[in-house]
Amino acid sequence: DVKVTQSSRYLVKRTGEKVFLECVQDMDHENMFWYRQDPGLGLRLIYFSYDVKMKEKGDIPEGYSVSREKKERFSLILESASTNQTSMYLCASSILDLRNEQFFGPGTRLTVL
Amino acid sequence: ELKVEQNPLFLSMQEGKNYTIYCNYSTTSDRLYWYRQDPGKSLESLFVLLSNGAVKQEGRLMASLDTKARLSTLHITAAVHDLSATYFCAVDIKNAGNMLTFGGGTRLMVKP
Numbered sequence: 001d002v003k004v005t006q007s008s009r010y011l012v013k014r015t016g017e018k019v020f021l022e023c024v025q026d027m028d029h030e031n032m033f034w035y036r037q038d039p040g041l042g043l044r045l046i047y048f049s050y051d052v053k054m055k056e057k058g059d060i061p062e063g064y065s066v067s068r069e070k071k072e073r074f075s076l077i078l079e080s081a082s083t084n085q086t087s088m089y090l091c092a093s094s095i096l097d098l099r100n101e102q103f104f105g106p107g108t109r110l111t112v113l
Numbered sequence: 114e115l116k117v118e119q120n121p122l123f124l125s126m127q128e129g130k131n132y133t134i135y136c137n138y139s140t141t142s143d144r145l146y147w148y149r150q151d152p153g154k155s156l157e158s159l160f161v162l163l164s165n166g167a168v169k170q171e172g173r174l175m176a177s178l179d180t181k182a183r184l185s186t187l188h189i190t191a192a193v194h195d196l197s198a199t200y201f202c203a204v205d206i207k208n209a210g211n212m213l214t215f216g217g218g219t220r221l222m223v224k225p
Contacts, residue, residue: 031211042215090156092156102203103158
C-alpha cells in the first residue's frame with residue numbers, strides 16, 4: 001500500500017511566522033503535490049514536483065515556496081504566514097505511469113492567528 | 114483553462130434510493146478520477162477511468178466516462194448510510210505534468 005504521511009495533523013501559528021509542512025511518501029513516486037482545500041473552493045494546486053530539486057507552480061503559488069531535496073520528501077514553506085493561509089493542506093504523490101493516480105496524505109489543518 | 118463542474122453540490126437522499134452525480138469538464142482529457150472524502154479526513158481514491166466508454170464498479174458505486182461529451186457520472190445504487198461523504202471528480206490534462214483539476218465536490222448525505 002502507498003503511504004503518504006504529513007508531519008502534523010493540526011498546527012497553530014502566528015501571523016508572520018515561517019511555517020514548514022512536510023510530506024513523505026514511501027513508494028518511490030516521482031511526482032509530489034501540495035494542495036489546499038477550503039470550503040466552497042474545493043482543492044487547489046499550490047505547487048508540484050516531478051523530480052528531486054524540480055518544482056512547478058500550480059494555480060495558487062503566491063505566498064508559498066517548496067523544497068524537494070530527496071525523492072521521498074516534499075516540503076511546503078510559508079515564508080511569512082498570514083491569516084488567509086488558514087486552511088487544510090493536503091499532500092499527494094503519484095507514479096509516472098498510465099494511471100497517474102494520486103494518493104493523498106491525511107492532511108494538515110493549519111490555523112494562522 | 115480547464116474547468117471541472119460537479120452537480121449537484123449537495124445531495125440528501127433516503128437509504129435504498131438510486132442517484133447519479135455528474136462531472137462535466139471543459140477540455141479534452143482521457144483520464145478522470147473519482148475520490149471520496151469523509152469529514153475531517155483525506156481523499157481516498159475510488160475509480161480511475163482511462164478511456165472513452167470506461168466503466169468501473171465497486172459495491173453500490175459505478176463510474177463511467179464519455180470523453181466525447183466530456184462527462185463522467187458516478188451512479189449510486191440502493192444507497193446506504195455508509196456512503197455519506199463528499200465525492201470529488203478530477204481531470205487530468207494531457208501534457209500538463211500530471212496535474213489534476215478537481216471539481217468542487219458533491220456532499221452526499223444518506224438518511225436512514
